[in-house]
Each structure stands twice: as structure tokens, then as C-alpha cells.
Amino acid sequence: MDEQNVTAGRLLKIVSAISEEYWCAGWRHDLEYILWDAxxxxxxxxxxxxxxxxxxxxxxxxxxxxxxxxxTKDERFVPMEEWLRLYEARRTKASQSDD
Structure with a gap:
């Protein structure tokens, strides 16, 4: 197993644990965006x-x-470049709906 897979697996565990601890949910809606904002x-x-x-x-x-x-109704690792595109698209959509 390579370092990227190991650290991505650890990241998943922490993200899920935070969701459980703060919201009593295995995966809170929009969790990835909320935590990235943090x-x-x-x-x-x-x-x-x-x-x-x-x-x-x-x-x-x-x-x-x-x-x-x-x-897939499951968690998935995405490379940073893809994640930043998803995050920016979400922020753009949110700002347009605020107008």
C-alpha cells in the first residue's frame, strides 16, 4: 500500500469521525464542503x-x-485538482443562488 492510499484512508476515518462526533451522522450532508471551509x-x-x-x-x-x-452512495477520494474544481463550482453555484 502506498503513502497516498494510507493517508487518504486516515483522512476518511477522521472526516467520518468528525461527522459522527459533531452531527451524529456517518456522513453529514455537505460534510466535505463544511470541513474544507474549516x-x-x-x-x-x-x-x-x-x-x-x-x-x-x-x-x-x-x-x-x-x-x-x-x-455510489459512498465516500470517495478525489485528487486535489478535481476537488478544487468541485469546491469552486459549489461556491459559484451558492453565490449565484444568494443573488
Whole structure:
């Protein structure tokens, strides 16, 4: 097993544990976006600073993020480039609906 797979697996466990701890849900709706907002400093009200640092460290190490895949109804690792596209598309859509 390579380092990327190991760190992505650890990232998944932490993301899921945070969802369980804070929202009593295996995967809270929009969890990947909420936690990413915390990682990049857009939200300070989610998680402890230590949890945020773990998420940031692991996402950098595995060069990606964990998302919920609606087609498979399961978590899925995506490379960072793909994740940033998904994240920006979501933010653009949200800002357009706020207008």
C-alpha cells in the first residue's frame, strides 16, 4: 500500500469521525464542503484546531480530499485538482443562488 492510499484512508476515518462526533451522522450532508471551509480558514466554528490541522496535513500528504459520491452512495477520494474544481463550482453555484 502506498503513502497516498494510507493517508487518504486516515483522512476518511477522521472526516467520518468528525461527522459522527459533531452531527451524529456517518456522513453529514455537505460534510466535505463544511470541513474544507474549516481547513482553508473560512469557518472557525467547526472542529478543534487540532482536528483542522490533521485534516489539512493529511489532505496535503495524500494530495486530495474525501467526498460523498451520490452515484455510489459512498465516500470517495478525489485528487486535489478535481476537488478544487468541485469546491469552486459549489461556491459559484451558492453565490449565484444568494443573488
Amino acid at each position: 481547513v482553508i480558514g473560512r469557518r472557525k466554528d467547526i472542529c478543534t484546531p487540532e482536528e483542522i490541522e490533521q485534516l489539512k496535513y493529511l489532505s496535503e500528504k495524500c494530495r486530495g480530499w474525501i467526498i460523498w459520491d451520490e452515484q
